[in-house]
Amino acid sequence: MSDSAGPSTPSRKRSRWDIEDEEAQLEQAQQPVKRRSKTKSAKTSPAPEQTRSSAAVEPQRTTAVYKRPPHSIFVPPRTLHPPLMPSRSVYCYERLNSIEEGSYGVVFRARDKETGDIVALKKLKLDEEKNGFPITALREINSLMVCKHENVVGIREVVVGDTLTQVFIVMDFIEHDLKTLLTTMPAPFLQSEIKTLMMQLLSAVAHCHERWILHRDLKTSNLLMNNRGTIKVADFGLARRYGDPVGVGGLTQLVVTLWYRAPEILLGGSTYSTAIDMWSVGCIFAELLLKEPLFQAKGEIELLSMIFKLLGPPTTHSWPDYHTLPLAKSITLPPPQPPQLRQKFQYITAAGIDLMSRLLTYDPEMRISAVDALKHPYFSESPLPKHPDLFSSFPSAAAGEKRRKPYESPPAPVRAADYNLLTDFDP
Amino acid sequence: MSTSLYPLASLPQIEKTPSREDGIPDGLEEELRAYGCKLIHEAGILLKQNQVAVATAQILFQRFWFVTSMKQFGIGDIGMGALYLASKLEECPIRIRDLINIYDLLLQRKAHIRAQAMASRLASTSAHPRTEFKYTPMSYFGNTFYELKDALVVAEMQILKRLGFNLTVVLPYNTLVNYLRVLGLTSREDVCTKAWGYLNDALQTPVYALYSVPTIVCAAILLTTRHLGIGLPSAPENCWWELFDAEWEDLWNVCGYIMRLYRERTSEDHTRVMGMVAKKGVRQWLEEHRPAGGEGH
Numbered sequence: 194m195s196d197s198a199g200p201s202t203p204s205r206k207r208s209r210w211d212i213e214d215e216e217a218q219l220e221q222a223q224q225p226v227k228r229r230s231k232t233k234s235a236k237t238s239p240a241p242e243q244t245r246s247s248a249a250v251e252p253q254r255t256t257a258v259y260k261r262p263p264h265s266i267f268v269p270p271r272t273l274h275p276p277l278m279p280s281r282s283v284y285c286y287e288r289l290n291s292i293e294e295g296s297y298g299v300v301f302r303a304r305d306k307e308t309g310d311i312v313a314l315k316k317l318k319l320d321e322e323k324n325g326f327p328i329t330a331l332r333e334i335n336s337l338m339v340c341k342h343e344n345v346v347g348i349r350e351v352v353v354g355d356t357l358t359q360v361f362i363v364m365d366f367i368e369h370d371l372k373t374l375l376t377t378m379p380a381p382f383l384q385s386e387i388k389t390l391m392m393q394l395l396s397a398v399a400h401c402h403e404r405w406i407l408h409r410d411l412k413t414s415n416l417l418m419n420n421r422g423t424i425k426v427a428d429f430g431l432a433r434r435y436g437d438p439v440g441v442g443g444l445t446q447l448v449v450t451l452w453y454r455a456p457e458i459l460l461g462g463s464t465y466s467t468a469i470d471m472w473s474v475g476c477i478f479a480e481l482l483l484k485e486p487l488f489q490a491k492g493e494i495e496l497l498s499m500i501f502k503l504l505g506p507p508t509t510h511s512w513p514d515y516h517t518l519p520l521a522k523s524i525t526l527p528p529p530q531p532p533q534l535r536q537k538f539q540y541i542t543a544a545g546i547d548l549m550s551r552l553l554t555y556d557p558e559m560r561i562s563a564v565d566a567l568k569h570p571y572f573s574e575s576p577l578p579k580h581p582d583l584f585s586s587f588p589s590a591a592a593g594e595k596r597r598k599p600y601e602s603p604p605a606p607v608r609a610a611d612y613n614l615l616t617d618f619d620p
Numbered sequence: 621m622s623t624s625l626y627p628l629a630s631l632p633q634i635e636k637t638p639s640r641e642d643g644i645p646d647g648l649e650e651e652l653r654a655y656g657c658k659l660i661h662e663a664g665i666l667l668k669q670n671q672v673a674v675a676t677a678q679i680l681f682q683r684f685w686f687v688t689s690m691k692q693f694g695i696g697d698i699g700m701g702a703l704y705l706a707s708k709l710e711e712c713p714i715r716i717r718d719l720i721n722i723y724d725l726l727l728q729r730k731a732h733i734r735a736q737a738m739a740s741r742l743a744s745t746s747a748h749p750r751t752e753f754k755y756t757p758m759s760y761f762g763n764t765f766y767e768l769k770d771a772l773v774v775a776e777m778q779i780l781k782r783l784g785f786n787l788t789v790v791l792p793y794n795t796l797v798n799y800l801r802v803l804g805l806t807s808r809e810d811v812c813t814k815a816w817g818y819l820n821d822a823l824q825t826p827v828y829a830l831y832s833v834p835t836i837v838c839a840a841i842l843l844t845t846r847h848l849g850i851g852l853p854s855a856p857e858n859c860w861w862e863l864f865d866a867e868w869e870d871l872w873n874v875c876g877y878i879m880r881l882y883r884e885r886t887s888e889d890h891t892r893v894m895g896m897v898a899k900k901g902v903r904q905w906l907e908e909h910r911p912a913g914g915e916g917h
Contacts, residue, residue: 268834268865269625276630277686277829278784324716325776328708334785335709339624351785357777360785404624434711 283352283361286314302366302592311592312349315362329430334362336406336432344397346417346427367417367425368589374418375484378587384541387481388578390424391474392567397426398474399563402467407435409448411473413480422584435466449473452488456500456507457557459493461519468557471566475552482538497524504553505532512555544571626788629686629829638689643906648893649690650825652902654881655893656681656695657824660703663722669703670712671820676789677706678823680779686829687782691906693775694898696727700768701775709787720768725755727897734894737887792819792828795837799864803841803852815844818878825877831870838866839874 264270286303292313293300301314317330337348347365354361371390375381382390394416401408409431417425431448444465446458455472457465479487487503490496501507506526507515515521534546534553541549548571551561561569572578588594639649657678664674681695681702688698700723707714732753758764780787796815797806805811818840822828827836838861845852852860861871895901 264865268832271628271832274625274628274832275786277627277633277683278786279687279782280780280784324713325704325773326708326780328713331705331708331787335787338786338788351780353781357774357781360780436711 280351280353283314283354283359285352286312286363288314303363311366313364313366314352315364317360317362319358319360330360332433333429336401336408336429336434337362337364339404340397340401340406340429342397342400344393344423344425345400346425364427365425366592367419367427368592369418369420369587370414370427371416371418371424372412372414373590374587375413375480377590381484382481383576383579385576385579386422386584387478388572388576389422389581389584390418390481391478392572392578393424393581394426394474394477395563395567397424398470399567401426401432402470402563405434405436406432407467408432408470408473410450410453411470411477412450412453413477413486416477420584420586420589422579422581451490451493451496452476452486454493454496455557456497456555457518459497460515460521460524462557465557467562468560471552471560471563474563474566475549478549478552479538482541498527501527502530503533503537504550504555505530507555514556514558542571542574544569544574547571624788624790626790627683627783627786628832629683629826633686634830637686639685639691642689642691643909643911644690644902649685650880651889651893652690652695652896653682653685653826654824655897656699659696659723659726659897660699661823662726663700663703663719666722666725667714667718669707669714670710672791673707673710673712674703675791675820675823676710677702679789679828680706680783680787682823682826683783683829684779685826688778690896690902691899693778694900694902696723696897697771697775697899698779699723700772701779704772705776705779705787706789709789716769716772717765720765720772721757724758724764724768728755729753730894730897734891737891741887741891790833792833792837792840795833796840799834799837799841802863803860805841805845805850808848808850810848811844811850814847815840818843821881822874822878824881827874827877831874834864835866835870836874838864839871839878842871843875843878 285306287306289302289304289311291299291301299316301316303312303314304310305312317327319327319330334348334351337346341347346367349363349365352361352363353359394411398408398411406429408426408429410428411426415426415428417427419425433444435444444463446461446463449455449458449469453473453476455465455469458469476487488496488499490499505511506529508529509515532550534550538546538549548561548566548569551569552566554560637649639652640646644652660677660681661674663669664671664677677699681699684693684698684702700719704714704716704719732751736750793816796819800806800812800815815837819837822836822840827839842861844850854860859868861868892905896905
């Protein structure tokens with residue numbers, strides 16, 4: 194009995210795992226835990242143990258006929274789950290230069306001492322916390338971990354310093370942010386390039402929304418871009434999980450940088466949802482075309498009037514729920530007037546204008562979702578989106594690189610002379 | 621659709637937990653884990669906190685003891701920190717003072733019960749006076765509050781640090797609903813309630829840090845159907861759990877963990893565990909139970 198049961202187990206294992214060798218090896222490593230579990234279950238009750246061993250013998254005889262299907266994609270094998278890993282020390286990284294000081298943290302460029310990789314280290318401000326670890330930082334870390342995607346800045350780990358107040362988020366270092374790029378680049382992006390960038394942005398936003406994360410601060414300075422034509426959504430400092438139904442427990446109106454803030458937040462809505470991110474995407478789309486922000490308002494009232502001017506004031510048809518919003522009564526709507534999108538964006542196709550107006554739709558219920566926007570005809574008409582590899586590269590301000598002057602003469606051969614001098618004195 | 625990969629303890633972490641490394645026996649660690657989770661549960665009920673936050677706290681608590689020894693941190697403090705952290709994670713934060721008051725109440729009550737049990741054991745006669753428990757609230761600006769608050773903040777930070785800030789937790793409830801639907805058992809209210817209950821009880825065991833959610837859900841369904849005498853296809857080639865990518869050995873192991881929660885315990889077992897809520901108690905126990913001739917090691 195024991196003889197037949199002995200070899201049966203490995204053969205059964207192999208039959209199931211021979212699809213992928215790597216997994217089979219990991220499964221071998223799992224063996225001891227299996228053995229431990231066997232003794233445990235034997236201790237508790239012997240009866241099912243018999244069923245189990247007979248179950249193990251059966252497939253051996255019928256291996257040729259019966260092959261268990263591989264794992265469902267919804268149930269990844271045990272070995273794919275990461276282990277429980279404590280945070281490493283910040284001293285695993287060598288600090289290079291500081292990139293920027295945000296509203297609640299400093300960002301450094303650093304080098305991983307082990308791999309030599311260049312990364313961005315974001316130091317969280319924790320000094321004056323009365324309520325333990327700040328919930329905003331928790332949301333940021335969690336959102337980044339949940340939303341891993343080609344077009345979302347990659348979180349590598351969270352490292353800690355000597356004291357409990359030093360916490361750093363380690364992210365992939367990306368050379369540019371889109372805001373600086375737009376102001377310094379010599380020529381605006383081409384239509385084909387804008388399409389690529391928009392598709393990348395939309396697929397990142399769709400990915401976040403699918404994972405129940407609202408970004409709540411989409412803007413060009415939070416979009417990073419590398420020299421390989423790929424943008425990455427960054428700074429999840431205002432991100433949070435949302436539920437269905439939305440807004441349980443109430444959501445704050447203090448979100449999204451003013452210029453990119455959706456009208457429902459401006460009017461005091463507290464049950465906003467994914468549509469607020471889509472409004473910001475619309476503002477970013479416009480900014481890519483114009484090379485400057487669409488609504489450069491100083492205050493919320495000015496912003497509302499700018500929106501009303503560009504899109505025409507909301508009507509009961511374009512936004513049926515307008516009057517239910519808390520601040521709607523305190524706003525006097527200007528006289529009806531048609532949208533001015535065509536006048537504002539003269540060099541874009543009808544499909545482009547259509548996408549823009551669907552992103553900048555008043556009624557959040559009617560505003561296009563990220564998934565639907567990706568299917569918009571704008572992206573399938575000529576000129577087609579440009580392959581990211583064909584984008585040109587730019588000098589990175591964050592990495593301390595400067596744009597080379599057009600007519601810079603070659604430097605005088607000072608170094609060479611110095612070098613000779615040094616070697617001459619060498620014995 | 622949750623395909624997110626939540627962390628699980630690695631093989632070396634399972635084989636020798638830090639507490640066992642420090643000389644705390646297997647069984648005692650299991651008892652302390654369960655007791656810490658019961659405290660979280662009781663605190664959650666008194667705070668009227670959502671079950672999602674309580675369950676998340678219990679899972680984080682269980683994970684923590686695969687990277688830290690109970691000699692280093694108390695189950696009371698870490699439980700409190702886990703509940704505080706999980707409440708933020710689940711977007712239903714609680715006030716620090718409320719949590720501290722609740723834990724203070726719970727610990728005072730446990731201390732009282734323990735003192736009663738010890739006294740009755742010493743007296744060994746049934747004729748000894750039973751005193752009613754009376755809670756004495758802490759003073760608003762007293763040291764107790766600030767000490768507990770410090771412990772809470774440190775515990776929260778230690779959980780974050782030692783789990784590498786990876787707080788991805790997947791709860792089993794929607795998986796259970798789906799599986800029961802597939803098995804055509806949703807019309808049986810007793811099945812649903814019982815299986816749901818087993819999932820909740822399993823939160824007091826380390827299984828959520830050891831096995832994937834489908835395995836644990838299958839174990840809960842297995843216990844339920846066996847208990848209620850419901851037959852499901854279980855012969856090879858047609859095993860219902862294989863439909864959900866679970867392995868029989870893992871399933872049976874999870875069942876073992878859950879069933880061990882319900883075994884009879886003596887009053888000595890109870891008082892022993894109650895005396896070890898803080899790390900001081902654990903250290904004292906380790907002092908008293910130092911293996912004879914341990915110098916050789």
